[in-house]
Amino acid sequence: MSFLEKLVGLVSRIAAALGAVATVTCLLMVGYAVAMRYVFGAPQPWIDKAAGWMVVALVMLAAPEAQRRFEHIGVDVAVSKLGPRLARLAHLIGALSVAVVAAVLFQAGWEAVSFSRMVGLMTDIEGVPQWWIQVLLLIGAALLFLVSSCQALLLAFGREPAMLPRPGDELPRDPLARAE
Numbered sequence: 001m002s003f004l005e006k007l008v009g010l011v012s013r014i015a016a017a018l019g020a021v022a023t024v025t026c027l028l029m030v031g032y033a034v035a036m037r038y039v040f041g042a043p044q045p046w047i048d049k050a051a052g053w054m055v056v057a058l059v060m061l062a063a064p065e066a067q068r069r070f071e072h073i074g075v076d077v078a079v080s081k082l083g084p085r086l087a088r089l090a091h092l093i094g095a096l097s098v099a100v101v102a103a104v105l106f107q108a109g110w111e112a113v114s115f116s117r118m119v120g121l122m123t124d125i126e127g128v129p130q131w132w133i134q135v136l137l138l139i140g141a142a143l144l145f146l147v148s149s150c151q152a153l154l155l156a157f158g159r160e161p162a163m164l165p166r167p168g169d170e171l172p173r174d175p176l177a178r179a180e
Contacts, residue, residue, distance in 0.1 A: 060140025
């Protein structure tokens with residue numbers, strides 16, 4: 001495993017850990033909102049917005065780690081039927097496709113942040129600018145681009161990314177992950 005791959009993996013795992021913190025924070029916020037509304041009769045409307053922001057954070061911070069582990073949505077059955085060279089090419093095309101999508105998402109996020117800052121857009125919560133939330137798109141897209149580009153470089157130069165599935169590998173049988 002190269003230094004670049006280790007560094008990208010570390011950054012990706014840190015982002016995923018922050019995504020996990022966002023998940024727990026969202027859970028606690030929603031639990032608090034439910035208790036305040038139904039037990040104490042004192043709804044907290046700001047929590048709905050903030051919990052939505054936590055969902056954006058957890059998705060954008062966890063997506064790069066899912067990509068790094070090749071746990072994203074893919075056509076594993078089709079790739080497993082290909083020979084090793086075509087399977088490598090399919091993984092390379094997949095990594096490049098994710099990099100392109102991440103670049104487009106980054107550009108869209110950049111434009112959204114720039115516009116929000118230019119016109120001074122604010123959220124419904126007093127004192128919170130809209131761009132503070134939109135910057136999560138930039139962070140997630142940049143990390144996703146970093147991970148997928150690293151994978152594409154490794155595959156293009158004949159190396160195997162650390163988590164690359166091999167022919168014959170069993171798919172994880174986690175019923176929760178597979179919604180069974």
